Amino acid sequence: MSEDDEKMTEKQIRIIDAAVESFAQKGYSATSTSEIAKRAGVAEGTIFRHYKTKKELFLSIVTPVIAKFVAPFVLRDFYQLFEEQYESFPDFLRAVLRNRLTFVMKNGPVIKILLHEIPFHEELRQQFKEQVFPQVAGPIERIIVHFQERGELIDLAPSTLIRLSISVMAGYIITRCYILPDNAWDDEKEVELAVQFIMHGLSPT
Amino acid sequence: MSEDDEKMTEKQIRIIDAAVESFAQKGYSATSTSEIAKRAGVAEGTIFRHYKTKKELFLSIVTPVIAKFVAPFVLRDFYQLFEEQYESFPDFLRAVLRNRLTFVMKNGPVIKILLHEIPFHEELRQQFKEQVFPQVAGPIERIIVHFQERGELIDLAPSTLIRLSISVMAGYIITRCYILPDNAWDDEKEVELAVQFIMHGLSPT
């Protein structure tokens, strides 16, 4: 559940777990440090021994998953990887959707926190603007142009194709993980369905 | 900007406007009543003359737009209306997307507040479960079945078709209004593009 230990005391881990739970349940500013301490079974002062402020604790939880999210895209050979490995655009979509779905399912509560708090914390928005947008959009755009040249995609602005594809994929991930997590989802089937929809729409053949 | 007056004093309107601004900027629980009062140019006590609690003020802002959102769907003849007026499913999609886009643009900040706070307020989630889901999903499902019987839509569960359609439409509305509001959007073009994508996907011809 908790973070990648590495020289963390047991109580420190308990603090982070408690903070994640509380932040996810009630939001950052509705969560008090005394509540986190109580939940972690720790004195309130212990929190401030490890983190100077409440916000530092918050950022120590949330910023690592931004980095993790960007990581697979900034591999130097990301473009070549997909160009060689995946023969068609649907293959590429399937791989990305499966990959991000498992990522969200692994880091569920923290991503929920991140999504909620992004609009209210300048530091987070900054990090998104600097890291996520350029690092992720660039490589993907090249891949899209690649498949456009091969005639597998309609001739629209790559940013538009990205937006449409992400809408469908995010739509599934969000309903799957946050809106109706209790449904009996058949992920393989739903991924295939989403990919087919992105490629062919809702019209019968 | 503010609510539908109706026996509201000028100061009361200023309170609501100030509350909407603050809630949208910092979130519900990070906004203090003293801050709202200051922003409205009003004594803090004045807020509590009109609203028993901070939460009551919040709900008085947010619940009307839930009702407004549902309103067009609960018209008794909603189903007949679309059955007669719109000859094809794409026509239906166009109408809905245009309609909801203007709705979001009119009530922008309040909808932003609503989306952020839904997970943290049981009353809001309740209202969504009771009003939005059944009232909206029902009529739309009948319309989808109608077009499926006419052979205009592939044979999938209506709930799936709804989810996919909403993903694309919400994807555009959210990027249009909240993520990149400063872009020079050509709404007519983008609406048409979204509808075409829903019907035919990204594959060429």
Place this chain on the structure above:
DNA sequence: TTTATGAGTGAGTGATTACTTACTTCGTAG
């Protein structure tokens, strides 16, 4: 054994919170 260090503690700190209360002001019905 002594000493030094860092984890952990709990009783504080002043500031801020949502909300109350006693009061004034003002428009209007009688």
Place this chain on the structure above:
DNA sequence: CTACGAAGTAAGTAATCACTCACTCATAAA
């Protein structure tokens, strides 16, 4: 002209907030 209720207010209230500080304890190098 008066009386009354609603609108508005300034000065409170207790509770809670994030954070501090003086302290204990355990471990381990000297």
